[in-house]
Amino acid sequence: MAEAPGVRRDSVQQPASRTIRSLLASTEVDTRLLGMVGALAVIWIGFDLASGGLFLTPRNLWNLSVQSASIAIMATGMVLIIVSRNIDLSVGSLLGFLGYTMAMVQAVWIPTALGLGFNQPYTWILALLVGMAIGAAIGGLQGFIIAYGRVPSFIVTLGGFLVWRGLIFQYAQGQTIAPMDATYQLLGGGPTGALGDVGSWVIAALACAGIVYTIINSRRRRREYGFPVRPTWALVTVIGASCAAVIGAVWVSNNYLWPPALATQFALDRGITEPPGGLQIPVGIAYPVLLMIGVALVMTFMATRRRFGRYVFAIGGNPDAAELGGINVRRTITLTYVVMGILVAISAAVQTARLNAAVTNLGVQNELDVIAAAVIGGTSFSGGIGTIPGAVLGAVVMQSLRSGMVLLRVDSPTQDIVVGIVLVAAVGLDAVLRRRSAR
Numbered sequence: 001m002a003e004a005p006g007v008r009r010d011s012v013q014q015p016a017s018r019t020i021r022s023l024l025a026s027t028e029v030d031t032r033l034l035g036m037v038g039a040l041a042v043i044w045i046g047f048d049l050a051s052g053g054l055f056l057t058p059r060n061l062w063n064l065s066v067q068s069a070s071i072a073i074m075a076t077g078m079v080l081i082i083v084s085r086n087i088d089l090s091v092g093s094l095l096g097f098l099g100y101t102m103a104m105v106q107a108v109w110i111p112t113a114l115g116l117g118f119n120q121p122y123t124w125i126l127a128l129l130v131g132m133a134i135g136a137a138i139g140g141l142q143g144f145i146i147a148y149g150r151v152p153s154f155i156v157t158l159g160g161f162l163v164w165r166g167l168i169f170q171y172a173q174g175q176t177i178a179p180m181d182a183t184y185q186l187l188g189g190g191p192t193g194a195l196g197d198v199g200s201w202v203i204a205a206l207a208c209a210g211i212v213y214t215i216i217n218s219r220r221r222r223r224e225y226g227f228p229v230r231p232t233w234a235l236v237t238v239i240g241a242s243c244a245a246v247i248g249a250v251w252v253s254n255n256y257l258w259p260p261a262l263a264t265q266f267a268l269d270r271g272i273t274e275p276p277g278g279l280q281i282p283v284g285i286a287y288p289v290l291l292m293i294g295v296a297l298v299m300t301f302m303a304t305r306r307r308f309g310r311y312v313f314a315i316g317g318n319p320d321a322a323e324l325g326g327i328n329v330r331r332t333i334t335l336t337y338v339v340m341g342i343l344v345a346i347s348a349a350v351q352t353a354r355l356n357a358a359v360t361n362l363g364v365q366n367e368l369d370v371i372a373a374a375v376i377g378g379t380s381f382s383g384g385i386g387t388i389p390g391a392v393l394g395a396v397v398m399q400s401l402r403s404g405m406v407l408l409r410v411d412s413p414t415q416d417i418v419v420g421i422v423l424v425a426a427v428g429l430d431a432v433l434r435r436r437s438a439r
Helices: 016-027 030-052 058-083 089-114 122-145 153-172 183-186 196-224 233-256 261-269 285-303 305-316 317-323 329-355 366-376 387-407 412-438
Strands: none
Touching: 030 089, 030 153, 030 387, 058 233, 058 305, 058 329, 058 366, 058 387, 089 122, 089 261, 089 305, 089 366, 122 153, 122 183, 122 329, 122 387, 153 305, 183 285, 183 329, 196 233, 285 305, 285 329, 285 387, 305 329, 317 329, 366 387, 366 412
């Protein structure tokens, strides 16, 4: 059959794959992040089926969010370090060292050395500030040696991995330091370390308003400068999907209730008469999760909207060109390790607060989980490529694997095997995608 004049056959019917790609391009959604969301959905559904419906319960998902918070906070900093073509193997040991330091501040130095007593209103603030200051100093020292001393980051941070772990035992010969300050404990989550139902819905409303404002304002600015903008249907789809995710997360958090014994004690302490079915108190969003979200937003702003972040990506893309372009490469690399040290201190606070103690194995193997989270989230070891949201999602993927295997009673060595395979597969996939894009 003859074709109509001026009409090409491929314009009449295009392949479905090309149509899907064009639709995704219209939404301007990162396809890697979308792929990770799909992989996470497969992991969650698979573990839920294998565990007999235990995985996708409010209790497990709430615990999963709290367990992911510490790794996700550090992974946001690891993105900048890997993007700049470096690595930090010391984060797990440094977390243990800083956790011990903050525990000593609360349990020994303030009450005993200074004689100011325990559970003072300023105790948790002082402990956190001391931890962040020491973390920044140690990170700056390692970064200075790497940037100005020209020592490979692998060697410097491997040395830190050994040094900071050894110093833990110098504090109290490996003894457990406990308990923590009552207010400090809230940083670790738990029924009392959460917003509750009303506060969580307020956060959801603010988050949805922020999403709508950010996306619409971005569209307006792009239009002002003559850049292409999303179609209206794509704009509505992205806003709707984002707000639905926020509302769904809050709904799950509010469906996780206080344990009955704790709710009964709460009623007794306040003279509340319990109803026949017991007191139903929603837990809501945990404070560690709020802390993680706040850190992710700040790091995203720093990485995408500030000069420092642009410098880091420029260095990762081509260090020589970045230096010739006037960027102070050594100072920028040093600052990435300073930021990493501060984030490790925040993660150490979350973990020690959750345990209500500092123990000798605090942070063991965390460096592997942090690096894996960043790489699974799309950060390339070749430098110049990486996103903060991807690292957070990578941390959730890592913790989902561990949580699911715990529910299935998989032993710890097998868990390590699975995590190692996933890490190698993620790096291999990144290499394949880079080769394809280079063609």
